[in-house]
Amino acid sequence: MHEMALCEGIIQIVEDEARRRSFSKVKAVCLEIGALSHVTPEAMRFCFDAVAARTIADGAALEIIETPGRAWCMACSRDVEIKQRHEPCPSCGGYQLQVTAGEEMRVKELEVD
Structure with a gap:
């Protein structure tokens, strides 16, 4: 489990x-x-509590914002939302998609004392 x-x-x-x-x-x-990041939010929640124990983040809430996958379709020249890699363009059905977003994972914000 990564x-x-x-x-x-x-x-x-x-x-x-x-x-x-x-x-x-x-x-x-x-x-x-x-x-498209290959990270499972449920597994992150489970692991976060275990890893945060006895650290500065012990007891901290983990908030997860899931962002959609996006790709540029070379066939129809549209920016489209995709759920997973290697699926067809939801607009034209083509498979010439260049992923433009959705692979990232980042710490967006911390609430601290």
Whole structure:
């Protein structure tokens, strides 16, 4: 489960920010997770609680904003929303899609004391 390693990275980011900005407690972490990122939000929630225990983020709420996948269709020249890779363009049915968004995962916001 790669979500455990991702959560460890998130806690590292949070701890680095705490040192840099001098805060002592994290109340909430807000993540943006793209639909094409191969990250399962439910697994992230489960892993986050385990990894955050006994850290500055112990007990913090994890908020997840799921962002859609987007692609540029070379056949019909449209920006379209896609649910997964290798599916046809919802506009024209073509398969010449260039992914433009939805692969990312980022810490968007921290609520701190």
